[in-house]
């Protein structure tokens with residue numbers, strides 16, 4: 001009986017240790033952060049099949065349009081938070097919480113959006129030359145980080 005009790009105790013301790021061992025690395029790898037008591041998903045996402053993106057993927061993919069340029073070399077860049085006419089929702093618990101714009105891999109703009117407040121699109125005059133690559137990154141608090149690029 002004593003030997004059996006000892007195995008029971010070892011077994012429980014083993015389960016407890018393995019539980020701790022499993023949970024600690026997964027917590028360390030998590031990129032999620034908390035903001036206003038909401039979980040913010042920071043997982044990098046991609047369209048699975050670029051030939052036929054889903055409505056969910058289009059809703060999270062920023063759409064980049066180049067409009068008119070001025071005489072000083074600045075071009076109006078319009079960014080939709082969602083592609084092909086689909087606009088990402090803005091709710092108290094689900095919204096695009098930030099957007100970053102890169103020109104040739106250099107960060108040129110970074111904007112945070114408060115929950116439930118901003119929806120739709122942004123416009124910036126960005127100094128661009130032919131061949132410059134604009135990358136837009138947006139973060140959905142629930143569905144992660146999405147990017148798109150366009151070459152001027």
Ligand SMILES: [Fe+2]
Pocket residue numbers: 060088094095140141142143
């Ligand atoms: Fe979302």
